[in-house]
Amino acid sequence: MGHLISTLAFFTPQSGGSSNANQIDSLFKITLAIALVIFVLVEAGLLYALLKFRARKGAVAAQIRGNNRLEWGWTVGATVILLALAIVTFAKLSSIENPSNSGPEADKLASNGLLYASSERKLPPDGKSLTIKVVGRQYIWQYFYPGASEPDGLGAPYSYEEMVVPTKTTITLDIASADVVHSWWVPQLGGKFQAVPGYHNYTWFKVEKPGVFRGQCALLCGRGHARMIATVKAVPPAQFDQWLAYQKQLLSEANEQAKVARAKLNAQTGAGQVENP
Numbered sequence: 001m002g003h004l005i006s007t008l009a010f011f012t013p014q015s016g017g018s019s020n021a022n023q024i025d026s027l028f029k030i031t032l033a034i035a036l037v038i039f040v041l042v043e044a045g046l047l048y049a050l051l052k053f054r055a056r057k058g059a060v061a062a063q064i065r066g067n068n069r070l071e072w073g074w075t076v077g078a079t080v081i082l083l084a085l086a087i088v089t090f091a092k093l094s095s096i097e098n099p100s101n102s103g104p105e106a107d108k109l110a111s112n113g114l115l116y117a118s119s120e121r122k123l124p125p126d127g128k129s130l131t132i133k134v135v136g137r138q139y140i141w142q143y144f145y146p147g148a149s150e151p152d153g154l155g156a157p158y159s160y161e162e163m164v165v166p167t168k169t170t171i172t173l174d175i176a177s178a179d180v181v182h183s184w185w186v187p188q189l190g191g192k193f194q195a196v197p198g199y200h201n202y203t204w205f206k207v208e209k210p211g212v213f214r215g216q217c218a219l220l221c222g223r224g225h226a227r228m229i230a231t232v233k234a235v236p237p238a239q240f241d242q243w244l245a246y247q248k249q250l251l252s253e254a255n256e257q258a259k260v261a262r263a264k265l266n267a268q269t270g271a272g273q274v275e276n277p
């Protein structure tokens with residue numbers, strides 16, 4: 001039985017990282033179970049007919065023209081199955097698309113000045129989430145975190161390839177591209193979302209336990225596509241706070257160093273010769 005389940009898991013979506021991915025997985029499994037039952041019934045009927053009515057010497061095939069009961073049966077049967085699948089899908093869709101609230105442990109973090117509002121972005125019922133901006137470019141993912149030093153969003157802490165997130169916190173992603181179309185996909189954290197130049201796409205996830213989740217650009221975007229991997233590292237909220245503060249510190253230190261270097265160059269070459277970096 002355990003073996004059967006692990007074999008089935010190979011064919012079903014990855015899950016376990018975030019509740020939206022879990023809902024996608026269970027919807028897939030419900031559809032798969034119904035499809036398997038139909039498959040077995042159809043194949044059994046076919047085998048039965050093949051063996052029972054196989055040609056014998058001198059046999060004359062029966063000429064059947066219509067069978068109302070059968071035709072009504074499969075029409076109504078198929079309609080009922082389709083309706084059931086549609087109802088289950090729509091019932092689950094909202095829990096896949098709409099973010100849920102952060103846990104109480106993370107509530108402070110999601111509302112601690114880290115709230116970005118947007119009309120297109122779906123927010124959890126309490127309106128609080130932590131937004132990370134995802135930018136795809138040939139051939140690396142870049143992430144911008146809340147906490148920009150300037151009002152226009154400049155000076156935001158950022159990282160490449162590995163995204164660090166707090167657990168128990170609803171993370172909403174604002175996905176964009178700097179060049180061609182890419183596709184953001186970390187299977188255990190939900191569905192695929194395209195990064196299209198000139199557009200913003202939004203999705204969300206919430207990781208309950210610390211862990212590392214792997215993904216990869218899911219749209220052929222050029223020669224380096226295969227190297228365009230993505231990692232999401234979930235750490236406890238307090239640890240995330242520290243990490244973010246450290247990133248900000250590194251950034252301001254680098255800015256200070258650049259300022260000194262610029263002043264030095266200005267002194268050597270004369271003011272006005274060195275432009276902003």
Ligand SMILES: [Cu+2]
Pocket residue numbers: 136137139181182183217218219220221225228
């Ligand atoms: Cu790509």
